Amino acid sequence: MKQSLFDVRCEWGHHGVAKLRDECDVLIIVDVLSFSTCVSIACAKGVKVYPCALDSDSATELAKENNARLAVKRSQWQPDSDQVCLSPLSMQNLSSGENIVLPSPNGATLSLMAGNTPVLAGCLRNARTVAAAAMHLGSTIGVIPTGERWEDDSLRPAWEDLVGAGAIINELDGERSPEAAVAEMAYLSVVGEVGQRMHNTVSGRELVQRGFEEDVLMACEENVDAVAPKLVQGSYQAIRQSRF
Helix, strand or coil, X not given: CCXXXXXXXXXXXXXXXXXXXXXXXXXXXXXXXXXXXXXXXXXXXXXXXXXXXXXXXXXXXXXXXXXXXXXXXXXHCCCCCCCCCCCHHHHCCCCCCCEEEEECCCHHHHHCCCCCCCEEEECHHHXXXXXXXXXXXXXXXXXXXXXXXXXXXXXXXXXXXXXXXHHHHCCCCCCECHHHHHHHHHHHCCCCCHHHHXXXXXXXXXXXXXXXXXXXXXXXXXXXXXXEXXXXXXXXXXXXXXXX
């Protein structure tokens, strides 16, 4: 069955992209911890971000082709270096005009599945601007919370992505599908408490225990990046509100 009766639709993960990419005018990929948050911060600095699946050979080749810096694994990141990784904190020292290749199993992989459908990267930091950009691109909007992966590689729905999707949906016009309405209600139920709740999620606790509490804090900031990262010729690039 399809959500074709509704303007605003919401489906999870890989199957969600496969289901909605041919039904919607635009897709919004929501991977709050941490792909979409990294993309938002980087694009706000004028950086192009090339999403890439987790394949070292293809990632290395993509970086060479685009004169781009290849992100390292989070576990390999040295805070005092010029490396970048799937840590929002690592995006802080980027400069306008740089290119980076950012592999990830969820946000990056799903971004590349959309085919010819326009794609935006959404999170709490850019929810309002991404929603405005999506409405400029079309009237039928698919919001994709990416979730995480279980050990058998099946989808693990993630609180942070549900709430991030809901924050974006809350800014959209149009009739919501029941699935989209649930995400919106999840966000509205925690307004003013997002930071506290995020720290207590499975994903949030994992990052804090690994020493990445700052990443969680940065991911919780709402509407601080006035850009909508749009996938253009293989890279996410900033669209600023003045352009739509």
